[in-house]
Amino acid sequence: MKRFTQNTLFWPALTLLLLLAASSLFNPSFLSLAWRDGHLYGNVIDILNRAAPLMIVSLGMTLVIAVRGLDISVGAVVAIAAAVAALMIGGNFSASGEVASKYPLWLALGTALAIAAACGLWNGLLVVKAGMQPIVATLILMVAGRGIAQLLTGGQIITVYYTPFFKLGNGFLSGLPVALWIAASLFAALHFLLSRTALGLFIRSIGGNPEAARVAGVRSSAITLCVYTFCGLAAGVAGLIISSNVKSADANNAGQLLELDAILAVTLGGTALTGGRFTLAGTVLGALIIQTLTSMIYSLGVPPEVNLVVKAALVFAVMLLQSPEFRALFLGRGAAR
Amino acid sequence: MINRRLLPLTITIALFIAMAAFGAIRYDGFLSPQVFLNLLIDNAFLCVVAIGMTFVILSGGIDLSVGAVIALTTMIAASLLDAGWNPYAAMLFVLVFGALFGALQGFLIQRFNLAPFIVTLAGMFLARGCCYLISTESIPIDDRTFAAIAQARIPVGFGSSLTIGAVIALLVVAAAMRIAHSTEFGRTVYAIGGGESSARLMGLSVTRTKIGVYLLSGLCAALAGIVMTFYMLSGYSLHAVGLELDAIAAVVIGGTLLAGGVGYVAGTLFGVLILGIIQTLLAFDGTLSSWWTKIVVGALLLLFCLLQRLFEGHTRKKT
Numbered sequence: 001m002k003r004f005t006q007n008t009l010f011w012p013a014l015t016l017l018l019l020l021a022a023s024s025l026f027n028p029s030f031l032s033l034a035w036r037d038g039h040l041y042g043n044v045i046d047i048l049n050r051a052a053p054l055m056i057v058s059l060g061m062t063l064v065i066a067v068r069g070l071d072i073s074v075g076a077v078v079a080i081a082a083a084v085a086a087l088m089i090g091g092n093f094s095a096s097g098e099v100a101s102k103y104p105l106w107l108a109l110g111t112a113l114a115i116a117a118a119c120g121l122w123n124g125l126l127v128v129k130a131g132m133q134p135i136v137a138t139l140i141l142m143v144a145g146r147g148i149a150q151l152l153t154g155g156q157i158i159t160v161y162y163t164p165f166f167k168l169g170n171g172f173l174s175g176l177p178v179a180l181w182i183a184a185s186l187f188a189a190l191h192f193l194l195s196r197t198a199l200g201l202f203i204r205s206i207g208g209n210p211e212a213a214r215v216a217g218v219r220s221s222a223i224t225l226c227v228y229t230f231c232g233l234a235a236g237v238a239g240l241i242i243s244s245n246v247k248s249a250d251a252n253n254a255g256q257l258l259e260l261d262a263i264l265a266v267t268l269g270g271t272a273l274t275g276g277r278f279t280l281a282g283t284v285l286g287a288l289i290i291q292t293l294t295s296m297i298y299s300l301g302v303p304p305e306v307n308l309v310v311k312a313a314l315v316f317a318v319m320l321l322q323s324p325e326f327r328a329l330f331l332g333r334g335a336a337r
Numbered sequence: 338m339i340n341r342r343l344l345p346l347t348i349t350i351a352l353f354i355a356m357a358a359f360g361a362i363r364y365d366g367f368l369s370p371q372v373f374l375n376l377l378i379d380n381a382f383l384c385v386v387a388i389g390m391t392f393v394i395l396s397g398g399i400d401l402s403v404g405a406v407i408a409l410t411t412m413i414a415a416s417l418l419d420a421g422w423n424p425y426a427a428m429l430f431v432l433v434f435g436a437l438f439g440a441l442q443g444f445l446i447q448r449f450n451l452a453p454f455i456v457t458l459a460g461m462f463l464a465r466g467c468c469y470l471i472s473t474e475s476i477p478i479d480d481r482t483f484a485a486i487a488q489a490r491i492p493v494g495f496g497s498s499l500t501i502g503a504v505i506a507l508l509v510v511a512a513a514m515r516i517a518h519s520t521e522f523g524r525t526v527y528a529i530g531g532g533e534s535s536a537r538l539m540g541l542s543v544t545r546t547k548i549g550v551y552l553l554s555g556l557c558a559a560l561a562g563i564v565m566t567f568y569m570l571s572g573y574s575l576h577a578v579g580l581e582l583d584a585i586a587a588v589v590i591g592g593t594l595l596a597g598g599v600g601y602v603a604g605t606l607f608g609v610l611i612l613g614i615i616q617t618l619l620a621f622d623g624t625l626s627s628w629w630t631k632i633v634v635g636a637l638l639l640l641f642c643l644l645q646r647l648f649e650g651h652t653r654k655k656t
Contacts, residue, residue, distance in 0.1 A: 070454070132642050135399070135454065136595045140642070143582060144635020150628035260458055273452050305469030312463035315455065316445075323449040 008270040008277075011321070012285040015268070019289060023296045030299065039172035043295065051291035052179035053078075053238035053245075055284055056186055057258060058265040060120075060234030062283045063190075063227045065266055067206045067220075068275035069127060069134040071228065074235040074262055076145025077119045078255025081239030083149045085112040086158040086249035089165050101162045113236045119145065120232015124225040142259070149251035159248045169245030179241045183284075186234070191280055203227070207275030264311070265290055268318055289314075345592030345645065346604045352637075353607050356614050364621040371497040376613035381502035382407065382561040382568065384609045386580065387587040388513045389557025391605045394588050395517070396550045397530045397597025398453035402442065402460035403558040404580035406435055408573065409464040410562025415476035415572025424482040432559050438464070439555015443548035457551075461581070468574035475573040478566060487567045502564040509560065513602045526550060530597025586634050587612055590641050611637070 023043075024030040033042040057074050064071045088108035089101045101108065119141060126137035160166075171178040194200030205213040206220045214220050238258075243249045267273060268289055269282025293314070297307050320326045361368040377384070386403050393400045410431045417427040442460050446453050478484075490498040517523040525546040528536035537543045565576060585595075591608030593600025615633050619625045 126639075126642075130643060130646055132646065133595055136589070136638075136642055139582070139585065140635050140638045143586065143638065144632050147628040147631025147635065151626075151632065155626060155628065260462075263455070263458070267455065273455065303469070303473075305466065305473060308462045308466030309470065310466075312459045312466055315459035315462065319451050319455055319459070320445075320449060323451055325449045 008279050009282055009285065012269050012282050012289065016285055016289050016292060019292045019296060023292065023299065026296075027299050035175070039175045039177075043299070045177065047288065047291050047295050048180050049177040050295070051287050052177065052183040053241045054258070054261055054265060054290065055183045055287040056234050056238045056241070058262045058269075058283045058287045059183075059186060059190060059280060060231035061259075061262040062266050062269070062271055062278050062280060063203060064134070064231045065263075065271055065273060066203050066275060066278035067224050067227050068210065069224070069228065070263070071120075071123060071138045071231045072135060072259045072263075073119065073123060073138040073141035073145055074231065074238075075255035075258040076142050076149065077116050077232055077235035078239035078242060078258055079146055079149035079249075079251050080119065080152070081112040081116040081236035082243035082249035082254045083152040083158065083251050084115055085109060085165075085240055086160050086243055087152060088112070089160050089162045090158075101165075105162070105164055109240060112240060113233060116236020116239065117229050117233040120229040120235070121225065123232065124228030127228065128221045128224050146251065149254075153249060153251040155251070157248050157250045160243070161247075165244055166247060167244070169241045169243070179245075182237065182241065186237070187280060187284060194280070199223070204276055204278070207278070209276075261290055262287075264315060267315070267322075272322075342599065345641070346601050346607075348641075348644065349590060349592050349604050349607045349611065353611050353614065356611065356618065360614070360618050360621060364618075367617075367621060369497075370493075370495045372617065374493070374497050374499055374503070376610050376617060377503040377506060378500050379616075380609050380613040381500070381506040382565040382577070383580065383583055383587065383612070384506040384606065385509050385557050385561040385564055387584040387591075387605050387609050388509050388602060389554035389561075390581075390584040391513070391588050391591070391593055391600065391602055392517070392526055392550050393453075393554045394585070394593055394595060395530045395597055395600055396526045396547060397533070398446065398547075398550065399457065399585070399595075400439075400442070400551065400554045401454065401457040401581050402438075402464055403554060403561075403584060404577040404582075405461040405464035405468070406438055406555060406558035407562040407565060407577040407580060408468050408575070410435055410559045411566050411569070411572035411576050412468045412471045412476065412574060413572070414563065414566050415478050416471055418478055418480045418483065419476060424480050428563055431562060432556060435559020435562070436552050436556040439558070440548055440552040442555070443551030446551065447544055447547045465574065471574075473574060475571050478570045478572065483566065483570065487570055500567070502567045505560065505564055509557070510602065510606050517602045522546060522549060527598055530594075530599070532598075583612060583634075586638055590634075590637055592641070592645075594645055595642075 020031065030043050033040055033044065035041065061071060061074065085108050088103045088111060089105065123138050123141055126132045126140070127134050130137070167178055169179055173181050194203070202213070202218045202223055205216065205218055206223060210220055239255060242254060265286035266283050267286070269279055269284070269286035271278040271282060293310060294307055297310065298304060386407065390400060390403065413434065414427050414431050417430060418424060438460070442456050445451055445456050486501050489501050491501070491504060492498045517526070525536065525541045525543070528539065528541055529543055529546060533543060566572065569576065587608035588605050589595060589608070590611055591600070591604030591606070593604060612634065615630055619627065619629055
C-alpha cells in the first residue's frame with residue numbers, strides 16, 4: 001500500500017478519479033459513451049478532445065521545467081502559429097462556390113510549425129547562449145510575440161473557410177478525435193525517446209545538477225536548446241489545433257493564460273519545479289484534471305467564473321502538499337524525505 | 338568613468354531623453370510640459386505597482402498577482418461605496434486588504450519555501466476569481482468624494498497640472514527611495530537578493546523582510562487600485578489584465594537585475610516613463626497600431642537583459 005501511494009502518479013490519478021466520480025454523482029450520464037455519426041460521443045470524449053492542446057503544450061513544458069527552465073511564451077507562440085496558418089490557408093469562396101486554400105495545406109501547416117519551432121529555438125538561444133534566466137528570456141517573447149501575432153493579423157480575427165483544415169480540431173479518426181490521436185502519438189514518441197534512449201537520463205542529470213552533468217560529458221547546451229525548440233514546436237501544434245477547432249485565428253485571445261495552465265498541469269502531475277524529476281504521464285493526468293474541472297464546473301451549472309477560484313485552491317493545495325516544510329508541520333512522518 | 342553600478346540607470350535615463358528628443362524633433366507640440374506630465378498621469382497606477390514590484394524583484398522574488406489584486410481592489414472599493422461606506426473608510430479597508438493579501442503570499446513563500454512564481458500565480462487566479470464572484474459587470478462609482486478627487490487638478494506652473502493620482506505616484510517613489518536606500522528593511526532586501534543564506538548568516542531578519550516585501554507589493558497594488566478608480570471611476574474584473582507584465586518590464590528596463598540584489602527605485606520610475614513615452618509617440622504618430630507597443634517593449638527588454646548580462650560578465654571577470 002505504501003509503495004502504491006508513494007508512486008508519483010498516485011496523487012494526480014486519485015485527484016482525477018475523484019473529480020470524475022464527483023461529476024458522475026451530480027450528473028449520472030457524465031461517464032456514458034455513445035456511438036453516434038461514426039464516432040464515440042460523450043462527456044469523457046469531449047474532455048479528452050478539449051484537453052489535447054493543453055496536453056501537448058504541457059508535454060513540452062514538462063521537458064523545459066525538467067532542465068530547470070520555464071517557458072512563459074507558449075501562449076504567444078500559440079497565437080503566432082494560429083495566425084500564420086490562418087493567413088496562409090485563408091480560403092476565399094471561388095466562383096464555383098468551392099473553397100480553396102491560398103497555399104497548399106501542408107505548406108501552411110509546415111510553415112506555422114517551423115515558425116513556432118524557431119520561436120522555441122530563440123528562447124533556447126537566449127537561455128543557453130546569452131545565459132539569461134529562463135523566465136526573463138521567455139518574458140521577452142511573451143510580450144513581443146503577441147504583438148507580432150497581432151501585427152500579422154492586423155488585430156483582426158482571421159476566419160478560415162477551408163474545410164480540410166477543420167479536421168485537426170474537430171475531426172475524428174477511427175472513432176476518436178484527431179486532436180487526441182496527435183496528443184497520444186506525441187506522448188508515445190516522447191515516452192519512447194526518453195525511456196528507451198539515454199536522452200531521458202541526460203535531461204534528468206541536467207535538471208539535477210547542470211554543472212555536474214556538463215562535467216560528466218553531457219552536451220547540456222545542445223540538449224537544452226533542443227528542449228526549448230521542442231516546447232515551441234509543441235505550442236505550435238497546439239495553436240494549429242486550437243485555431244482549427246474555432247475555425248479562426250484570434251491573435252488577441254488565442255492561447256491567453258495557456259502558459260499558466262500548462263505550468264499548472266505540469267505541477268499537478270508531480271514534476272518538480274526545481275528540475276530533475278519529471279513525469280510525462282503525470283503531466284497528461286494534470287492536463288486532464290484541469291479540463292475535467294472546467295467541464296465539471298460548466299456541467300454543474302455553477303457560474304464559470306468560479307473556475308478560477310477552484311483552480312487557485314487546487315494550486316495552493318498541491319504546492320503545499322509538495323513542500324517538505326508543510327509535510328513536516330502537518331503530516332509528520334513524511335518529513336524525513 | 339561613472340560607477341559601473343549606476344551604468345544601467347544612466348542608460349535608462351539616456352534612453353528616455355533620446356526618445357523625448359526624437360518626439361520633439363518629429364512631432365509638433367510634443368515638447369510641452371503637459372505632454373510629459375501626462376506620462377505620469379496616465380501611468381500613475383503602473384508607477385505605484387512597479388515600485389512595489391521593484392522591492393520584490395530586488396529581493397530575488399516575483400509577484401504575478403498584482404494586476405489581479407488591482408482589479409479586486411477596484412471591485413471591492415466600488416461595491417463598498419455602493420453599499421454606502423464612507424469613501425475614506427473604503428480606501429483604508431482595501432489598503433489593509435491588499436497588504437494582508439500580499440503578506441499571506443509572502444508567508445506561504447517564506448514559511449513553506451515555495452516558489453514565488455507559483456504562489457503569486459495562484460494568488461492571481463484567486464484574486465481574479467474573487468472579482469468575478471463579486472460581479473462580472475463593471476460597477477460604476479458615483480461617490481462625490483471620488484469624483485471630486487478624480488477631477489481635481491493641481492497646477493504646477495506653465496499652464497500645466499497634475500492629478501491626485503500622479504501626486505500619489507510621486508510620493509510613493511520618494512518614500513520608496515528612502516525605504517530602499519536608508520532603512521534597515523531596504524538594506525536587508527538588497528542583502529537577500531544578493532544571497533539569502535549569507536544575509537541570514539549576517540544575522541539579518543530575513544524571514545520578516547521577505548514577508549514584508551510581499552506585504553509592500555500587495556499594499557502598492559491596492560494603492561494602485563485606488564489610483565485606478567480615481568482614473569476610471571469604476572470597478573471592473575477585467576481592469577489591469579496583464580499589468581504585472583508591464584510592471585516587470587518597467588522594473589527591468591529601469592535597470593534592476595531580475596536575479597535580485599542590484600537596482601534602483603529611481604530606475605523603475607524611468608522604466609515606467611519609457612513605457613509611457615512609447616505609447617505617447619505611437620499616439621502622436623497616429624499611423625502605427627497599438628501592438629507596436631508590445632513589440633518595442635519586447636525589444637527593449639531584450640536590449641536591457643543583454644546589456645545586464647554584459648555588465649555581469651565584466652564584473653565577474655574583475656573580481
